Amino acid sequence: MHPLASLAALSASPAAISHLFDQLTGAAQTWLFVTLVQPLLWHLHMMDMDDLAYDGLLWVVYGALQVLLLYLVLRPLEWLAPLERWENRRGIGTDVIYTLVNRLGLLPLILFLTLQPLFDLALAWLHLHGLDNLNLDALWPGMSLHPLAGFLIYLVVLDFAGYWYHRWQHQIGWWWELHAVHHSQRKLSMWADDRNHFLDDALQAAFFAALALVIGVPPAQFVALTLVGGALQSVQHANIRFDFGRIGERLLVGPRFHRLHHAVGFGHELGHGNRARLYGCNFGVLLPWWDMLFGSADFSTPTQPTGVRAQLPSPAGLGENYGQGLWAQQVLAFVRIGRRIASALRDAAGTRPAT
Template sequence: MIDGAHAWLVGLLGNNVDWKQVLLVGMTPLFLLAFVVEYAGARRRGQQDCFRWKEIIANVALGSAYQLAEALAWLLATGAIFSWVYQHRLFDIPVNGWTVLPIFVMVEFCYYWFHRSSHRVRWWWAAHVPHHSGETMNFTTAARQSVLNVLVGTFVFYVPPVLLGVPPAVVMFMLAVDLVYQYFVHTDAIGKLPAWYEAWFDTPSNHRVHHGRNPRYIDKNYGGVLIIFDRLFGTYAAEVEKVEYGITEQIRSTNFLILNVHELVDMLRDVAAPGPVWQRLQHLWKPPGWRRPGHQPIHTWTVERIDASAPAGAQDAPRVL
């Protein structure tokens, strides 16, 4: 039965099956069930503030489009790229009980640098920002992804394991396991877990920090399953104050198209604005908050600049840009 299913998938998707998409699509019923349970529990406790239905609908729409875009990109381009790299691999790494864990840690290490780069390089932030523009936290926030991931080349972060000799299908499967786990850390319903677990793994508490626009939380906790690389590279922060979700220049829209492209459009308009060519080009690789001398950042759609450092109720009205 397993061999038959594998043969069918290979016939449909090619020799290098994108097990990431296969597993994520297969897990969708469980994801939906978990959300229903999360919502029912919050409703029973009278804690429904983290469920805004317009945002939830936007989350599901973004996630569905992302899944479709990733599958098409694999069929049209990325699958062939990974296959070509694997043909030129440096070693033959076997996949067995001894190597599965090291391979997973290797993929998690790649994920850490993908995630960190997606916050610190505006080119990749343009595709990652939809995930952070939501102002609530529930399981559907995990689905809040962008179709632009396939255009900005985020797949390059997972090329190294393939070049070393890990089969592409294994790399994609390990990444899928990483992403499935992450679905369940996008919640306000679970408090802190035992200290030993918080020290080694990403948890709802650790990941709430990652989604905070509080100054002490910005650009922290990039880990997917493990939090050890954050501790090793100095990007870890514990949850010590209430998390203010969202981004500091908050986009005011639930429109599917705007959520996907607003940062990309603004970045390209910043590059096209008058000024020295070298300075203009730096908008592509500098951090999202970088300001070019003499240039006022462009905002095509309405955003609000929010000071998350002010006590709740004490800050001035957010500045509309």
């Protein structure tokens, strides 16, 4: 299509815009495939994977657009109205790498290739036990006729699961050590969302993909849910003074609400002697409703420094190093898990000295 004709189409209708978007993203997908991926597959004698690689590239294009858009909107806001002012931006570059590896599809691709055989086995097991009938579409046969309503229902169901999943990440000792990679960034910015342990990423991808399959989320909607969810979570971590307002932050998790989840002494640890908050507050992924329902919401505490208490110098913390670079962060999580196992074994053997 001629560029002027494209511009004319923009003023036409949402359908024309969507068509133009598909054409542009399709062109980028084809360009990437022909220029980079096809020669590489040819070189590696892996041409039998060309269909899979071509489809996968759409993720890369969508991911790149999402990151570009977020950068253009959030980065100027972080610069103009930062909530925290830092001496330097050291350590944030690592979060940029996590974001690119994740959102541009490299990590999802590796996970897809390694998890696929396990996934097929799990699906066969579910089928054998009649569990593939949980399909929400079967409960409300008209759902597929109302894509937006379907999208919102799937979002609410997956978000409810996400709330409990996140609480387990905090409650189960070894899992917390993996999730602590996410919490150990003391300079929260728009890049912090994807700073996670890769094993945690794999567990999360497997859990939510399995759940999406069982409840019957159509693949296109799963892609849309992932993109919308990722964008909102980048906003939640941004270092900006703005928030969604009194009502808005009760409808959708905003930066202030999630920042408190990262706060030392509030987000993870026992904060106020309240049993409901034994393992922290504000676990909601996109919707704060579950926190409000299960007594773990905190809308009132003012902004606090973020991080893990053990990182603080003694006596407030243990001066624990969670790693500056990506690989150090990954390895140190396993070291902490190893320490937990050794301590549990010592306890079991009754050899721990009395304190």
